Amino acid sequence: VIMTFTKKAVREIIERIKETFELKSKIEDELQKKWVMAKDNIQFLTVSTIHGFCFKIISRPYFTLIPVNIDILNEISFQRKIENLFNDWFLSIEKKGINFSSNIYNSILVNSESIIKSLCSVYGSPELRLLWEKDNDLKLSKKDFKDYFKELLHACEIEDVFECDFNLGAYNNFSKKKWYSFLSDYEKIKSKGYPSDLNDLDEILNFLNENKGVRSPDKKLDLKFVNEKIANIRTLRKLIVEHYESYSSFFKTKKNGSFYEWKEILNDIFSYINKNYHRYRGYSYADMEYYCFKGLKTNDFIKNKVREEFDYFIFDEFQDTSRIQFDILKEILNNNFKNLFCVGDIKQAIYGFRGGELEVFKECESTVKNNYKLLNNYRSDSNIIYFNNSLFSYIFSQKFGEVRKWENQKSPFIKSEGILGKIKTSIQTTDTDNRKLSSYEMDYFESLVIFDKIIELKNSEDDICVLYRKLGPSSFLIELLLKENIGFTSQVKIPYQEDPLFGIFQLLIESYLERKTLVRDGGRLETYKNYCQIILDCYLKYLEIDYELVIDNIFSKFFNSVRDYGVFEAFKRSIFQMKLSGFSSEKFKIIEEICLSSNDNCHFIWKELTRHGDRKQSFEFKNGKNP
Numbered sequence: 001v002i003m004t005f006t007k008k009a010v011r012e013i014i015e016r017i018k019e020t021f022e023l024k025s026k027i028e029d030e031l032q033k034k035w036v037m038a039k040d041n042i043q044f045l046t047v048s049t050i051h052g053f054c055f056k057i058i059s060r061p062y063f064t065l066i067p068v069n070i071d072i073l074n075e076i077s078f079q080r081k082i083e084n085l086f087n088d089w090f091l092s093i094e095k096k097g098i099n100f101s102s103n104i105y106n107s108i109l110v111n112s113e114s115i116i117k118s119l120c121s122v123y124g125s126p127e128l129r130l131l132w133e134k135d136n137d138l139k140l141s142k143k144d145f146k147d148y149f150k151e152l153l154h155a156c157e158i159e160d161v162f163e164c165d166f167n168l169g170a171y172n173n174f175s176k177k178k179w180y181s182f183l184s185d186y187e188k189i190k191s192k193g194y195p196s197d198l199n200d201l202d203e204i205l206n207f208l209n210e211n212k213g214v215r216s217p218d219k220k221l222d223l224k225f226v227n228e229k230i231a232n233i234r235t236l237r238k239l240i241v242e243h244y245e246s247y248s249s250f251f252k253t254k255k256n257g258s259f260y261e262w263k264e265i266l267n268d269i270f271s272y273i274n275k276n277y278h279r280y281r282g283y284s285y286a287d288m289e290y291y292c293f294k295g296l297k298t299n300d301f302i303k304n305k306v307r308e309e310f311d312y313f314i315f316d317e318f319q320d321t322s323r324i325q326f327d328i329l330k331e332i333l334n335n336n337f338k339n340l341f342c343v344g345d346i347k348q349a350i351y352g353f354r355g356g357e358l359e360v361f362k363e364c365e366s367t368v369k370n371n372y373k374l375l376n377n378y379r380s381d382s383n384i385i386y387f388n389n390s391l392f393s394y395i396f397s398q399k400f401g402e403v404r405k406w407e408n409q410k411s412p413f414i415k416s417e418g419i420l421g422k423i424k425t426s427i428q429t430t431d432t433d434n435r436k437l438s439s440y441e442m443d444y445f446e447s448l449v450i451f452d453k454i455i456e457l458k459n460s461e462d463d464i465c466v467l468y469r470k471l472g473p474s475s476f477l478i479e480l481l482l483k484e485n486i487g488f489t490s491q492v493k494i495p496y497q498e499d500p501l502f503g504i505f506q507l508l509i510e511s512y513l514e515r516k517t518l519v520r521d522g523g524r525l526e527t528y529k530n531y532c533q534i535i536l537d538c539y540l541k542y543l544e545i546d547y548e549l550v551i552d553n554i555f556s557k558f559f560n561s562v563r564d565y566g567v568f569e570a571f572k573r574s575i576f577q578m579k580l581s582g583f584s585s586e587k588f589k590i591i592e593e594i595c596l597s598s599n600d601n602c603h604f605i606w607k608e609l610t611r612h613g614d615r616k617q618s619f620e621f622k623n624g625k626n627p
Contacts, residue, residue, distance in 0.1 A: 001047075001053060001310050001312070001314070002314045003050050004315075004317055005049060007049060009316065010049060013316070014047050021039040022039060024038075050289075050321075050325050051288055054328070055070070055072075055288055058070065058291055058292055060305070060306075062302060062305045065295050066283065071281055071282040072284075073282035074589065074590055075615075076608065076612055076615075077593040077594075077596070077597050078124070078284045080608070081280045081282060085276060086119060086269065088272075088276065088279075089268075104265065115266075123287075125286060126324045127322070127323055127324050129286075130324075144196060145197065149194055150162075150194050153236070158236060158239075161232045168183055168184060174217070178215070179215065179216060179226065182214045186207070189207055201247055205237070205240050208233065208237040208240070209237070212234075289322075289325065289328065296331035297327075303331060307332060307334065312339045312340075313332075315329070315341070315342040315343070315344075318342040318361065319344040319346060319348045320348075321344075321357075321361070321364075326364065337364075337369065342364060346365075347388070375410050376409070376412045377410065377411060380411075381411075382411035385409050385410070385411045386411075393408075425449045427445055443476055444476050447473065447474075447476035447477040448476075448480070450466060450477055451481070458486070471493055474490065474492075475492075478490055481623065487624030488622075489620060489621070489622050489623075490620070490621050491618060491619075491620060491621070492618070492619065492620075494616060494617055494619070495615065496612055496617065497609075499587070501587050502609070503539055504536065504578075505571055505591055505609070506609045507532060507535055508558050508574060509605055509606050509609065510606065511532045511558075512558065515559060532555060533555075540578065545579060545580065554577060557573070558571070558573075561574070562602070566595070566600050567595045568591065568595040571591065572588075594608045
């Protein structure tokens with residue numbers, strides 16, 4: 001099995017393997033027979049994403065934890081599934097006659113969207129779901145606040161601010177410094193232990209607020225432990241400030257018992273959803289990881305069948321591996337790593353991309369028998385290599401509290417050093433305009449300067465790459481490049497509501513609902529129809545469709561088709577009637593899922609479209625001739 005993290009990478013790996021096997025099998029040498037055998041048995045090779053591999057396992061006949069014929073849910077459909085299950089739970093408690101206090105009952109109704117959103121976060125993470133299951137299996141204990149606060153600090157990895165002794169006497173030479181006095185006073189507060197009530201918490205917060213301006217020692221003094229201590233105390237203050245209202249509510253609800261009532265209710269909701277999860281069709285990618293791990297962990301028959309089928313594993317981009325994915329791998333390998341080959345870069349693991357964890361990388365690195373380093377960097381300029389060596393040596397020393405064994409990368413040959421510098425410009429304002437420029441204005445001026453530099457370099461043979469920390473400001477530069485018809489490729493994110501296909505679909509749904517309302521209430525149907533016609537004309541004009549030829553009876557035919565064929569089929573017929581094409585199948589799949597999850601109820605469909613209108617989709621935008 002070869003696993004990587006994107007479908008695009010899967011396709012590239014498959015193509016390269018086929019080409020390599022074909023080429024090697026034609027070379028007449030002592031290895032030719034082995035290459036021929038490899039080419040002839042390529043069907044036994046699985047190349048997949050991690051989610052694709054989990055899907056393959058849970059689709060096997062011997063995997064009985066979930067139904068067969070699995071449908072993959074997109075994000076909107078997944079959220080709808082959780083919402084339906086929550087609503088079912090609510091109906092079930094009413095039928096059972098379970099009574100809550102009026103405050104709790106009303107609070108559930110008012111905060112239902114927030115509860116559903118939180119449930120989506122839990123079920124969208126296999127690790128969180130497993131933690132909730134573990135917590136649900138434990139008898140509900142009524143802990144003191146300091147026990148909860150202690151657990152919170154452990155989760156944030158700053159428990160040292162209360163638990164570890166700090167030898168301030170080692171820094172008596174700095175006793176006149178403000179930071180020394182600050183730490184000395186903090187140690188006195190810390191000696192009282194974790195806060196047990198709101199008064200204790202207020203005392204800590206007041207002290208930290210009074211001293212929030214205290215600066216850490218100069219880094220040149222190399223007082224690493226002092227800086228780390230002060231940084232953790234600042235994190236503690238931030239934690240208290242951000243969640244003070246929650247802490248305060250805890251003490252108030254603890255007195256009347258509603259906190260524990262709430263906790264029991266949330267546990268009951270979770271248990272209900274877990275028990276009835278298969279009632280609604282479809283599973284998310286997180287579900288696939290969760291059920292794959294559960295099957296391997298709890299069912300020896302499933303585990304043995306998987307071990308019989310898959311022998312060797314090659315894992316690409318291993319730094320992106322999450323804890324649950326690594327646990328799945330360990331279950332299959334039975335903690336025997338001799339048949340595992342991983343390729344990864346620990347420098348990329350620190351970003352936590354796709355849920356990847358640095359600790360997973362370290363654990364695998366220490367467990368596998370052999371570790372090989374690819375130290376020659378053929379991709380980057382020597383200046384970049386030297387900078388990376390320095391940067392990551394510092395990062396890892398900060399991360400692990402000690403200097404990690406670090407092998408510097410090497411530049412095997414001298415490349416052109418290129419030009420490293422700054423582009424400077426001045427912005428002239430009127431004498432009366434002394435205000436500070438907004439970030440919006442700064443982004444625009446920045447794009448003008450970058451654009452001028454692109455024009456300057458346009459005739460050179462070198463490719464030009466512009467990197468942004470966030471995509472938003474790049475829209476100004478894209479607009480400038482389009483006006484000058486300069487070819488480029490760019491990553492862009494477009495809200496659903498600004499996409500023509502979703503916009504037309506929402507317009508048809510709104511017109512359907514408004515038509516029924518106007519007919520019922522005797523409103524001016526023709527006026528609203530003209531309004532919809534104008535909006536649709538704009539969409540078609542934008543898409544460069546001769547709308548005068550296709551606009552006739554679009555809405556009337558859509559209304560009739562909804563009655564005869566359902567909403568999604570009616571929409572497809574309208575798109576065909578408008579002579580539109582070229583939209584991705586993924587967009588149609590999202591619209592189809594919205595229709596299915598809403599049971600073809602146009603009111604529910606409109607609600608889903610409104611709720612997810614600001615959600616953005618990312619794609620590659622190309623203009624003209626470009627790299």
